[in-house]
Amino acid sequence: MSYGLLVLRVVVGGVILAHGLQKTFGWWNGPGPAGLRGWLESMGFRWAALMTLLLILAEDGGLLFGVGLLTPLAALMIVTSQLVAVSTTHWKNGFWNGNGGFEFNLTLITVALAICATGPGRFSFDRWFGLDGHWSGLWWAVGVLAVSIVSATFILTALRQAPPQVQDAADAV
DSSP states (O other), rough: HHHHHHHHHHHHHHHHHHHHHHHHHHTTTTOOHHHHHHHHHHHTTHHHHHHHHHHHHHHTHHHHHHTTHHHHHHHHHHHHHHHHHHHIIIIGGGOOOOGGGHHHHHHHHHHHHHHHHHHHHHHHHHHTTTTTTTSSSSSHHHHHHHHHHHHHHHHHHTOOOOOOOOHHHHHHH
């Protein structure tokens, strides 16, 4: 089981980290911080500079997840960022990833919560520091999910402007 958890953590953490490095440094055709900020502004987010920093930190947190360090925090960062991504970008496209849907995001959320529930395994920094037995379990995963939902809701409501109202042509007359 420890080897399976290691592979799962490293692969998913690496994928999340790669997405973060696209935003942090513009690697692999990524937008970099300036492009990310512009995109967040175009999506109606307030304080786009702060949101840029938070998103970069959340996705660079894939490194924490990959090495199994502060696993509940890493899971919280992954789950929250993916809930916001689903809400702002992917939900309207349906389930399938090939159509820009939320299939991939749901997989990342599920893996993060599953690792949070089971613990990062024997080959992790949490185990090395003696934290894995205290920072894992069903209620940790439930807590991460609950805090992620509250955080994503806050981001989507308080930190995002309402879209401009489109006036109906019949009302304009």
